[in-house]
Amino acid sequence: MPSARSHVNLDEPKYDQSTFMGRAKHFLITTNPLNVLATSKQLDEAKDIVERYRKGEDLPHLTDEQIWDAKHLYDSAFHPDTKEKMFILGRMxxxxxxxxxxxxxxxxxxxxxxxxxxxxxxxxxxxxxxxxxxxxxxxxxxxxxxxxxxxxxxxxxxxxxxxxxxxxxxxxxxxxxxxxxxxxxxxxxxxxxxxxxxxxxxxxxxxxxxxxxxxxxxxxxxxxxxxxxxxxxxxxxxxxxxxxxxxxxxxxxxxxxxxxxxxxxxxxxxxxxxxxxxxxxxxxxxxxxxxxxxxxxxxxxxxxxxxxxxxxxxxxxxxxx
Structure with a gap:
């Protein structure tokens, strides 16, 4: 399976933010209540995928969609500046x-x-x-x-x-x-x-x-x-x-x-x-x-x-x- 590196830019949202529909799709994912149910293990695995991918590590066993899923789960629980896991009731x-x-x-x-x-x-x-x-x-x-x-x-x-x-x-x-x-x-x-x-x-x-x-x-x-x-x-x-x-x-x-x-x-x-x-x-x-x-x-x-x-x-x- 080819590397997803050339397809996914984790520094930008998945959907076009210049349009209302693109922003709406982005926030539908960000505010998804089901992400509250993710376990600490799932959150840590998502963080590991995002950090390894950003370092340029090749992850051929993951598809583009799986990398995006990890990024969205990571964004739902970790502070964008400190990278620390946020208190659950404070998450989007x-x-x-x-x-x-x-x-x-x-x-x-x-x-x-x-x-x-x-x-x-x-x-x-x-x-x-x-x-x-x-x-x-x-x-x-x-x-x-x-x-x-x-x-x-x-x-x-x-x-x-x-x-x-x-x-x-x-x-x-x-x-x-x-x-x-x-x-x-x-x-x-x-x-x-x-x-x-x-x-x-x-x-x-x-x-x-x-x-x-x-x-x-x-x-x-x-x-x-x-x-x-x-x-x-x-x-x-x-x-x-x-x-x-x-x-x-x-x-x-x-x-x-x-x-x-x-x-x-x-x-x-x-x-x-x-x-x-x-x-x-x-x-x-x-x-x-x-x-x-x-x-x-x-x-x-x-x-x-x-x-x-x-x-x-x-x-x-x-x-x-």
Missing amino acids: SAQVPCNMSITGCMMTFYKTPREVIFWQWFNQTFNALVNFTNRSGEHPVSPIHLGISYSLATTGAVGTALTINKLVKRFPPIIGRFVPFTAVAAANCINIPCMRSREIMHGIPIFDENGNRVGDSTHAARSAIGQVVFSRIMMATPGMMIPPIIMQSLDKKPFMIARPWLNAPIQVLLVGFFLVFATPLCCALFPQKSSMAVKHLELDLQEKISKLPHPVERVYFNKGL
Whole structure:
């Protein structure tokens, strides 16, 4: 069997990232919940294959598809910077099962202040764990910075939920079911900019189309963070906006009235169904390698780029997740 070396480039995703469908396929693989079930032995074997292949070792017993499978399994569990195996609940493959459970409970238990406080706190604690697990290896988030972000996001989510809960009591019950979504959206608007405040203050690396670094831009950082916040809110929208409408109808059915304990598991399953698709599709809304016209950068960067031997009209940057 011929070597797969000439066919597989493990430094780039398998699918074309310049198209929405290519990005969607990439994130469908990255967020695949089944990867959570991989054993430590399977993960270590995948890591061994990827590392040997990258060193240029010939692996004739493996097909292209087997090498890609190993790469995808490796990416699902190992940190891209440190190469260390990540805590299981912080992995991208754990996002759907964890978020469906937490979101389903937030939407089931939202009526009393005690329920609101507990589940919004629990959700933000999980988000902080994910952010810590996926922190940058080059510029890691300090425990103090993480703690401030966690506290602000939790306070924002709880405060929003409690305030809106009071306001919606005069409206039909269906309106109250959308309170958790509002709280989660508010928390995302607080948490992500806080976690990435260093980028807002100091900028993120920007590159020309050939990958040459041309500086650091705060304007690019704000664009990247805005895209991520929008994606996160859109990711939560189907699973937190559609199930309440379905549950409002189901709650009136005799079988639900006789079995109120079914409310939570049905809601969790409904949220999970939407998250399976919403998570990868919303991650794919914007290219990971985003771009910006030079004329929208800071004036000093515009001047710097205009003086280059080959000035460019667009720059590129990693938007993050």
